[in-house]
Amino acid sequence: MLNWIKKILIGIVVAFFASTILVVVAYKVMPVLVTPLMVIRSVESIGKGESPFWHHSWVPLSEMSPEIPVAVMASEDQRFLMHHGFDFNAIQQAVKRNAEAGEKKYGASTISQQTAKNVFLWPGRSWLRKGLEMYFTVLIEFIWGKERIMEVYLNSIEMGPGIYGVSAVAEYHFDGKEAGELTPRNCALIAATLPNPRKFSSKEPSSYMLKRQRFILRQMKHVKWNP
16 A cells, blocks of 8 residues: 555656656747736636736747846846846845845845746745745756746736736837837836736836836846846
8 A cells, every 4th residue: 555655656756847847848949828827817807807818929039129138137136147046145135124124025036936937836925836936947947048038037927917028018008019119218117017017007107117217227237138
């Protein structure tokens, strides 16, 4: 009986690692057309009586504005090209700030971690999800590399209610522009919303968003995108 259970457990573990590695390898070359978050948001919309449809289309990184990777790095992860998926300096700073902040919590997720979460996992703060996020982050850093991680990130990240990726946000928030037509100011405004794109809008930016946009534009002068 114990041997039978042991064999089942080993089979489950082997199947998990084999299947997840296979999916990550496939996504190294295949467009990511649907993510768990898109499906979850769609189900939530149905529950609220809203439209379940989302806006998303895949575009290669080469067809995006060269300023958009710079903008998201300036806003979200300025050490993106230097770390291997985890920015331990940022983690230490976040731990210190959280100890001083009380209820308000600061994160230190890198672009690699956010990509792993967006493409393979669900929203949440459980230890299981965090552990899986770390696992997938290591995989994509090793198998994809920085340029592909950025390409997937910019195509899959939520950029507004029902809006996913640079192409969709350019079309629906910036008067029908193509992803490659976004200006540095457009890119900085998009990046300014990323901490909470369902609360902050790049279509109708608040004064706070415009202040963040100006800050990101200044930071962009010190960020180089050369993977």
